[in-house]
Amino acid sequence: MDFFENFDGVQGGNYLGFQGVVPSSSLILNNERGELMMNPSRQKMGDADKALIALRNHSNAERRRRERINAHLATLRTLTPGTTKMDKAGLLSEVINQVKSLRENVAEATKGTVVPSDIDEVRVEEEEDPNDAASTSIRASLCCDFKHELLSDLREAVDALPHNDVRAEISTLGTRMVSVFVITGLKSQVQPLVDSIRQTFRSILDKFYASEEFSSRSSSSKRRRVSSLFASSGSSSGLF
Amino acid sequence: MDFFENFDGVQGGNYLGFQGVVPSSSLILNNERGELMMNPSRQKMGDADKALIALRNHSNAERRRRERINAHLATLRTLTPGTTKMDKAGLLSEVINQVKSLRENVAEATKGTVVPSDIDEVRVEEEEDPNDAASTSIRASLCCDFKHELLSDLREAVDALPHNDVRAEISTLGTRMVSVFVITGLKSQVQPLVDSIRQTFRSILDKFYASEEFSSRSSSSKRRRVSSLFASSGSSSGLF
DNA sequence: CTGAACACGTGAGGC
DNA sequence: TGCCTCACGTGTTCA
Numbered sequence: 001m002d003f004f005e006n007f008d009g010v011q012g013g014n015y016l017g018f019q020g021v022v023p024s025s026s027l028i029l030n031n032e033r034g035e036l037m038m039n040p041s042r043q044k045m046g047d048a049d050k051a052l053i054a055l056r057n058h059s060n061a062e063r064r065r066r067e068r069i070n071a072h073l074a075t076l077r078t079l080t081p082g083t084t085k086m087d088k089a090g091l092l093s094e095v096i097n098q099v100k101s102l103r104e105n106v107a108e109a110t111k112g113t114v115v116p117s118d119i120d121e122v123r124v125e126e127e128e129d130p131n132d133a134a135s136t137s138i139r140a141s142l143c144c145d146f147k148h149e150l151l152s153d154l155r156e157a158v159d160a161l162p163h164n165d166v167r168a169e170i171s172t173l174g175t176r177m178v179s180v181f182v183i184t185g186l187k188s189q190v191q192p193l194v195d196s197i198r199q200t201f202r203s204i205l206d207k208f209y210a211s212e213e214f215s216s217r218s219s220s221s222k223r224r225r226v227s228s229l230f231a232s233s234g235s236s237s238g239l240f
Numbered sequence: 241m242d243f244f245e246n247f248d249g250v251q252g253g254n255y256l257g258f259q260g261v262v263p264s265s266s267l268i269l270n271n272e273r274g275e276l277m278m279n280p281s282r283q284k285m286g287d288a289d290k291a292l293i294a295l296r297n298h299s300n301a302e303r304r305r306r307e308r309i310n311a312h313l314a315t316l317r318t319l320t321p322g323t324t325k326m327d328k329a330g331l332l333s334e335v336i337n338q339v340k341s342l343r344e345n346v347a348e349a350t351k352g353t354v355v356p357s358d359i360d361e362v363r364v365e366e367e368e369d370p371n372d373a374a375s376t377s378i379r380a381s382l383c384c385d386f387k388h389e390l391l392s393d394l395r396e397a398v399d400a401l402p403h404n405d406v407r408a409e410i411s412t413l414g415t416r417m418v419s420v421f422v423i424t425g426l427k428s429q430v431q432p433l434v435d436s437i438r439q440t441f442r443s444i445l446d447k448f449y450a451s452e453e454f455s456s457r458s459s460s461s462k463r464r465r466v467s468s469l470f471a472s473s474g475s476s477s478g479l480f
Numbered sequence: 481c482t483g484a485a486c487a488c489g490t491g492a493g494g495c
Numbered sequence: 496t497g498c499c500t501c502a503c504g505t506g507t508t509c510a
Binding site: 072095 | 305308309312313315316319320321328329332333335336338339340342343345346368
């Protein structure tokens, strides 16, 4: 195996690696990038020279690709705690765990977010399924003042949904309520369903507005969760 | 470059690759794993044979390492939507973006979670800093009935904290309140601070209990956010 | 045909 | 010593 001998001191299997010195007189080093070019003083290039320049460009490109990947791995390492001095594979497996646990966290956290706000709104949006990238899910919510009459309408709406996998939930807080539908396991044709649900929810909300018949319309001053920072000096904040 | 000729059809630079046939009579193929062993019928092994077996084991080990890494990359690809048919580097950069956005999501979601619950509790916990893996942060919360007298005690507590980077917030809901302190930028010695804060909060809560002087102690029946699933049949849920 | 992306085997170096 | 991880240059394939 002596034709594989390293004659420059660089690491790795640098079989035809020359550190900036080119053995053929018809080749020259490109100034901007460390790639090989034909020497302009020559007119023709031998096949051996062409092979050399191609090989050199190839190895340079491959090095750049490696650097790109390793840079991303380094970024992931800074983003993932406790992965310094860790194996490449170990780092990746740790990243996998982190992504999974982050998804569980955000799922748990958004689960607690079903608290009715003080503004009326209907939101229907498609969201990714954490466990299966191929299938998506729809999350539809309607937030408004609480009314018994709405419940039967909502039940009609949820019964009209395709029975893939439907979860429905209602939260109330004081006079406010929010109803959330989550339909999972959709494989395709999501957008029509999104539009349909949005229209249904909006008509329910409109019907609710009509039934209110302009009673106590302005300055409703709904109860509100108050949240404030400490005043920076003195403890006589206006809130308390 | 004809000494690099591929004489077996396998892909890649298999320089001394013989597909199961060993050119030296003193070597034999191990049955369980595709590694090279010494032929038991021989007594001694030449140095060339030893070099061959070492090389073969080395390349096999390297292949296993590659497979391990690529398996993790494949897992990440299934976990990250829209990364099929994507570059290795592109996949990693997408994973980075996903981790970052997931962290923002969970930060936003947990930010909305500062709604006082109906159980009294003090929680002090160390949590990771998303932007900097080297530094951690402490999140301390105290949840109880609202009392003006608590506020001065809380202000004392927040003033006593080391002024690294302190964020304090109070939320009230009806008769309930929750106070949250977040101290960021801690580099070390976190646990003593955690213990100190926990003790401070608990003493505040104890002081609050003492000031209540056993008034209206049992069956306090605090107001509660109601959250329920639809009953699976009939619309006469007891709730409504 | 050029360039990009991948798997491969190999040398270096760390325990 | 032996085993492991990493970077390197190379062969191959695909757009």
